[in-house]
Amino acid sequence: MAGRYLRAKRSQGGVALISLISFIGITLAVAVLIIVMSVMNGFRAELLGRILGFNGHVYVTGGVLDGPGRDPMIGRIRALPGVTQAAPIIEAQAMALGQGQISGAIVRGIRPDDLRAIKLVSGNIVHGSMQGFGEGEFGGDLILVGDRLAQSLGIQAGDPLTLISPTGGATAFGATPQRKTYTVAGTFSVGMSEYDQTFIYMPLEQAQLFFGRDTGVDFVEIKLADPDKATVMKADVAKVAGPAALVTDWTQKNASYWGALQVERNVMRLILMLLVGIAAMNIISGLIMLVKNKGRDIAILRTMGAGQGSILRIFFMAGAAVGVLGTAAGLLIGVLFCLYIDPIQGFVEWVTGTQVFSSDVYFLSRVPAKVDWGEVGVITAWSLAMAFLATLAPAWQASRLDPVDALRYE
DSSP states (O other), X not given: OHHHHXXXXXXXXXXXXXXXXXHHHHHHHHHHHHHHHHHHHHHHHHHHHHHHHHSOSXXXXXXXXXXXXXXXXXXXXXXXXXXXXXXXXXXXXXXXXXXXXXXXXEEEEEOHHHHHHOHHHHTTEEEEOSTTTTOSGGGOSEEEEEHHHHHHHTOOTTOEEEEEESSOOEETTEEOOEEEEEEEEEEEOOSOHHHHTTEEEEEHHHHHHHTTOTTOOSEEEEEESOGGGHHHHHHXXXXXXXXXXXXXXXXXXXXXXXXXXXXXXXXXXXHXXXXXXXXXXXXXXXXXXXXXXXXXXXXXXXXXTOOHHHHHHHHHHHHHHHHHHHHHHHHHHHXXXXXXXXXXXXXXXXXXXXXXSOHHHHSSSSOOOOOOHHHHHHHHHHHHHHHHHHHHHHHHHHHTOOHHHHHHTO
């Protein structure tokens, strides 16, 4: 009976048309909510994956880095469960002079074995190789340069590159800038223009000499098997490092970025869930018109012995069917769109003849989408709840209709 009411004729008030509009609205709202949240999850996973693959997860600084106890401390940290790497690092700014071009750069001094363990860098060398990196006196003169930085400087693997450090060796007249020409062993691309445009890798001993650090380092960079456990691992690392160590994690170092991601994600979810609720409210108008058109039928059913609960269930099922079908269609469209987002992006770029997702602007070359099935379940439950809630008021009104008043003007 609920299905027959939904298929009402146009002469009976266009209930079928309103039901169709409600169905389309819920479908689009649910699909858009799933797509947007999946794309935001994909962005978060891709960006954090690259950021945490390029940088460390826990950092140790302080007086513990000076003196002979540094290397034993690093060994103890490496022995902790969940720690995959602990590397002493020097990081400083320098000016890079290429073929008539100049650019600022961040130079990282690192041991060759530790650099090879960073697969995001060593596994993404575009030109040249790491052969010979770290070999020779004070680590040799070979360096690795970000691919975009190399392009902007007009250099490639095998070319010379001059670096100027504002903090060179100490003299009787104070610190003087240090200038030295290195050979580019290779260029790397990690897929984020911010890193590819900025960073240069240099052997640790050479960086100590070039930046006047003597035998010191700036920090110890620790990587974990699970970056999300960085806040928990801080206590274990601090206990092993000793009271002179200052231990921080990646959530503190990228606090503003991490906070912005969380706020944006929560606000976007709230806005789109409100849109789902608004789309579900269209069910009310359709059911109110249906109840008005079927007043005579309700009265006859009541006089034949149908109770208020039966009338309530009929109209509740009529409205809930629109919500359930719309939610199911939106779920199917949203999930399929996310699963096949790469072919869809390629088709749009082929049709328009333009690159709709530029890596120069978005740091990534493709639209990422990661379906969180727990979140999809929440979206589905929310849509169904809104549809059921919108159905209750008109259905309750139909069940309270007095048969005498309904037949009085028939």
